[in-house]
Amino acid sequence: TQLLEQSPQFLSIQEGENLTVYCNSSSVFSSLQWYRQEPGEGPVLLVTVVTGGEVKKLKRLTFQFGDARKDSSLHITAAQPGDTGLYLCAGAQAGGAQKLVFGQGTRLTINP
């Protein structure tokens, strides 16, 4: 069974601080996706990383896929209250079927 360990589970920081969320597995994934979810809504896709070592930037968010495609990180620079939410990483299996393995999520709170 493929598992994704996401850490930390909860993070509360002040506006303007930097933070990093980690997503680790002993399994190799063909791709890894990061989502953000608001209460009572579905996850919204932020980014997909496919190649080992790949780095993608989305404004103040930087996503990295590990060289071995087993882990990923999300770094937020100068966090803002609007970044508050549940961040989820999800790994896709190799092969044709669309099945995502999700981490438990990181509940991020940015305090003004």
Add this chain to the structure above:
Amino acid sequence: KAGVTQTPRYLIKTRGQQVTLSCSPISGHRSVSWYQQTPGQGLQFLFEYFSETQRNKGNFPGRFSGRQFSNSRSEMNVSTLELGDSALYLCASSRAGARTEAFFGQGTRLTVV
């Protein structure tokens, strides 16, 4: 371009009843996957359909079933509802293949009383 549409948004059912949830994927997307989200277990994969065929199934009892129609719309059914089936049920659509991105609907909040 319309996103993934799930109906209904909220549902309250009694133990022992059955329920059917509906999902309309993004136009052109042929893969539809279903997930269950609970506070304790997080997001767990239920099953995936592609071109009306179930391609993959998660570790859920047979009370959970689904189907996909020729227009790619999908339904999932839960029979003999239990209190533990209370959850947010999410549908995701994608074009095809494991490397393509999955886009989620807003979900159906099912409460079993």
